[in-house]
Amino acid sequence: xxxxxxxxxxxxxxxxxxxxxxxxxxxxxxxxxxxxxxxxxxxxxxxxxxxxxxxxxxxxxxxxxxxxxxxxxxxxxxxxxxxxxxxxxxxxxxxxxxxxxxxxxxxxxxxxxxxxxxxxxxxxxxxxxxxxxxxxxxxxxxxxxxxxxxxxxxxxxxxxxxxxxxxxxxxxxxxxxxxxxxxxxxxxxxxxxxxxxxxxxxxxxxxxxxxxxxxxxxxxxxxxxxxxxxxxxxxxxxxxxxxxxxxxxxxxxxxxxxxxxxxxxxxxxxxxxxxxxxxxxxxxxxxxxxxxxxxxxxxxxxxxxxxxxxxxxxxxxxxxxxxxxxxxxxxxxxxxxxxxxxxxxxxxxxxxxxxxxxxxxxxxxxxxxxxxxxxxxxxxxxxxxxxxxxxxxxxxxxxxxxxxxxxxxxxxxxxxxxxxxxxxxxxxxxxxxxxxxxxxxxxxxxxxxxxxxxxxxxxxxxxxxxxxxxxxxxxxxxxxxxxxxxxxxxxxxxxxxxxxxxxxxxxxxxxxxxxxxxxxxxxxxxxxxxxxxxxxxxxxxxxxxxxxxxxxxxxxxxxxxxxxxxxxxxxxxxxxxxxxxxxxxxx
Numbered sequence: 001x002x003x004x005x006x007x008x009x010x011x012x013x014x015x016x017x018x019x020x021x022x023x024x025x026x027x028x029x030x031x032x033x034x035x036x037x038x039x040x041x042x043x044x045x046x047x048x049x050x051x052x053x054x055x056x057x058x059x060x061x062x063x064x065x066x067x068x069x070x071x072x073x074x075x076x077x078x079x080x081x082x083x084x085x086x087x088x089x090x091x092x093x094x095x096x097x098x099x100x101x102x103x104x105x106x107x108x109x110x111x112x113x114x115x116x117x118x119x120x121x122x123x124x125x126x127x128x129x130x131x132x133x134x135x136x137x138x139x140x141x142x143x144x145x146x147x148x149x150x151x152x153x154x155x156x157x158x159x160x161x162x163x164x165x166x167x168x169x170x171x172x173x174x175x176x177x178x179x180x181x182x183x184x185x186x187x188x189x190x191x192x193x194x195x196x197x198x199x200x201x202x203x204x205x206x207x208x209x210x211x212x213x214x215x216x217x218x219x220x221x222x223x224x225x226x227x228x229x230x231x232x233x234x235x236x237x238x239x240x241x242x243x244x245x246x247x248x249x250x251x252x253x254x255x256x257x258x259x260x261x262x263x264x265x266x267x268x269x270x271x272x273x274x275x276x277x278x279x280x281x282x283x284x285x286x287x288x289x290x291x292x293x294x295x296x297x298x299x300x301x302x303x304x305x306x307x308x309x310x311x312x313x314x315x316x317x318x319x320x321x322x323x324x325x326x327x328x329x330x331x332x333x334x335x336x337x338x339x340x341x342x343x344x345x346x347x348x349x350x351x352x353x354x355x356x357x358x359x360x361x362x363x364x365x366x367x368x369x370x371x372x373x374x375x376x377x378x379x380x381x382x383x384x385x386x387x388x389x390x391x392x393x394x395x396x397x398x399x400x401x402x403x404x405x406x407x408x409x410x411x412x413x414x415x416x417x418x419x420x421x422x423x424x425x426x427x428x429x430x431x432x433x434x435x436x437x438x439x440x441x442x443x444x445x446x447x448x449x450x451x452x453x454x455x456x457x458x459x460x461x462x463x464x465x466x467x468x469x470x471x472x473x474x475x476x477x478x479x480x481x482x483x484x485x486x487x488x489x490x491x492x493x494x495x496x497x498x499x500x501x502x503x504x505x506x507x508x509x510x511x512x513x514x515x516x517x518x519x520x521x522x523x524x525x526x527x528x529x530x531x532x533x534x535x536x537x538x539x540x541x542x543x544x545x546x547x548x549x550x551x552x553x554x555x556x557x558x559x560x561x562x563x564x565x566x567x568x569x570x571x572x573x574x575x576x577x578x579x580x581x582x583x584x585x586x587x
Contacts (some may be wrong), residue, residue: 002585004496004566006463007032009069016041025471026479029464029493033247045482049256052249055209055216059194060185064160066214067135072099076134078106081120083140083203084113084305086241086296090234091139091162091207093312098211098231101222102569105130110305113370116418117398118424118431120145129155137162140203140238142181143188144168144424149181159183162206166190166410166426198248200489204238205253228267233257233311240285241293243428245489254485258283268312271324274466285487334371341367341375345389348378358450358457359407360385361443365392373429375398380404384459386450388432390439396421398433405457416445461566461585467495469519469567469581477571477579494584496566497521501540503560505550507535517583519563529567531583538586563587 007033016027019038022045025206030041043051055061071078077316078099082092092108099106111122116123119141127149135158142149142161144374146168149159160183167178167190187206189196201209202380208231215223236257239250246254263283264270269292273280276291283292299308307323314320345366354360360379367375380387380402390399403409409430413423419442423432434442448464472495486492504518506528515535516528531538542550548559566585572578 001361002459002587003440004461004463004585004587006466006496009034011036020045022474022482023479025465025467025476026483029480029483032085032462032464033490034253046261047252049233049252053197055213058187058189058195058206059191060187061209062208064162064185064187065217066128066208067158067160068099068104068137068214069102069208069217069279071135072102072104075105077132078104078135078137079128079131079133080106081124081128081136081138081141082108082110082305082309083119084110084299085140087203087238088140089296089305089308089312090204090238090241091202092309094204094207094211094231094234095137095139095162097227097313098207098214098223101227102214102218102220103222107133107500108309110309112304115394117422117433120148121384122148122151124148125152125157128152129157130388133157135160138209140164142183143186143190146179146181149183153182161186161188162203162210163188164168164190164201164203164206165424168424169414171414198250200245200250201246202235202238202242202244204235204242205244205250207514208232208235208253212504226265229260230264233260233264233266233269236261237292237296239486240288241296243289243488244287246485246487247489251485251490252283254487258285258288258485266312267314267317267320268324270317271311271314271320272327274321274327275324285485289487294334295324295327295331298327298334325441334374337368338371338374341371341389342378345375345379349383354385357447358385358452359412359443359446360387360438361390361446362388363390363397363439367391369393369398372398373402373431376400376402382417384457386452388446390432392436393433397435397436397439399431401425401430401432403428403430404456405460407450407452412449415449416442419445462494463566464493465495466497468497469500469521469529470523470525472569472579472581474571474579477569480569481571492568494566494568496564498564499562500565501560502563504554505535505538517563517565519565520560527581529565529581529583531543533583541586 011031013027014192016038017024035044080092080095082088096106096108111121120138136152137160139162142164143163143165152159169176169178178192189199189201211231233255236254239254244250261283272292272295278287296308298304311320311323345362348362354515369391372391376387376389384404386403386407388399388401390397403411408427410425412429419434419438421433425431500519502517502519506516508514513534515531518528520526539550564587565583568582568584570580572580
């Protein structure tokens with residue numbers, strides 16, 4: 001069962017409405033996004049690139065810029081080491097492209113998921129030494145690589161860390177002390193001594209900030225508007241695909257990045273849009289997160305992410321297109337493996353009575369470790385429990401976890417750190433590796449320390465405004481577009497109305513897999529609500545609720561029943577512009 005909750009945060013909505021020229025409904029939605037003042041609301045709607053924070057506010061940024069410019073001027077060999085996910089690939093591209101424009105002798109390395117594991121490894125460090133690298137710059141990793149950075153120092157190399165993940169810490173008598181690696185500079189907004197005003201940026205954003213700071217320091221005309229626009233696009237992709245909250249400067253960069261995609265000259269991006277049949281001027285956060293991002297991720301999951309990086313560096317569209325076709329094929333293969341993995345996880349849950357536990361540790365030795373995180377996410381969405389999907393790697397068990405509100409996954413892994421070989425992450429997601437003989441102990445320890453209650457496992461549906469269908473119109477639907485882009489931290493506004501009279505369910509789609517609900521409001525007006533859920537599921541729900549076969553009742557005519565709906569308001573542009581109500585939840 002779901003728990004519907006109406007947000008009730010207070011503000012002078014009439015004042016916001018007058019000052020910003022918006023409906024009071026829109027004002028309420030802004031407050032629900034934790035906007036507290038009129039100025040914050042104004043910036044949320046009308047904020048521009050000028051509102052992006054100064055990169056030098058990041059602790060150690062000035063140090064990093066000075067060391068990098070010195071290295072470039074001295075002709076030293078620089079190695080960018082990223083990660084194999086979208087954030088890692090985009091941040092690697094941003095740094096390598098930016099430093100290359102400044103004339104740096106720069107090369108890149110992205111770890112292989114199976115052979116290297118996450119982030120900076122001993123092997124990548126020794127490889128760099130063998131290739132006479134002078135300076136290693138990490139991106140989207142490095143904050144947990146204390147031993148590897150110590151090794152680099154011993155071998156006579158310098159390291160600069162750019163990262164956004166949680167900083168490892170020790171805890172004594174309830175006091176946490178962050179442990180930083182011994183690098184020339186550690187640029188990470190999660191540092192406790194970093195006064196950067198917005199902590200929620202991804203690795204690609206940190207990389208983008210570094211290039212902005214280098215542009216300001218050097219004044220180089222090589223980092224011109226076209227280059228910086230491209231950097232912003234890749235920062236936007238990293239932000240969306242790493243599921244960062246679309247608040248503060250993230251919102252601005254993603255919105256501006258989406259606009260710039262329409263005119264991009266990057267052959268890799270153009271090729272990805274072409275193979276996925278996407279129009280460059282119609283790209284949304286959905287397309288970044290669920291179409292383009294998965295294609296980039298597929299290389300890191302099933303092959304090597306170096307291929308995605310090479311695609312973005314391609315000098316011609318045919319070259320990029322060849323790789324884009326391969327990436328799409330890899331992603332299609334990944335989808336099939338994911339379905340099989342989810343089925344295996346469902347079977348494991350049933351056979352091991354996991355419903356009785358708070359934290360679910362699911363061991364699927366035959367599942368490819370690269371899709372463990374995807375499977376964990378799907379199971380978490382379905383059951384609303386913290387989930388770890390673990391697989392058998394080449395040397396040990398590896399896996400990924402996805403969490404729920406109220407369960408800080410990274411902190412709970414710290415508590416059981418003695419059972420793990422390696423781990424890292426943040427509140428809602430984490431990665432880990434351990435010896436197989438520690439599996440049972442890990443399961444037991446995580447559940448003993450979970451601290452969760454029954455209510456934590458109940459999915460919450462957060463209603464922005466209880467709003468009658470009669471109130472909605474085209475003006476309001478267009479006004480809500482000012483709140484885009486939607487995504488994590490800024491979800492699509494959700495409205496609700498109770499006790500509508502449902503008098504028909506009309507299937508549509510090539511396989512009749514969708515439907516329209518025909519409803520009448522208490523005021524006597526008729527509407528259609530579009531549902532992208534299979535009509536059979538809605539009918540089954542109503543049959544259980546009412547105790548009769550709904551399809552047959554509707555077919556007989558002169559039948560109706562009560563239904564409450566949570567819906568989104570939008571615009572359907574098929575055959576003109578029309579207001580569209582989209583069903584999201586019902587009871």
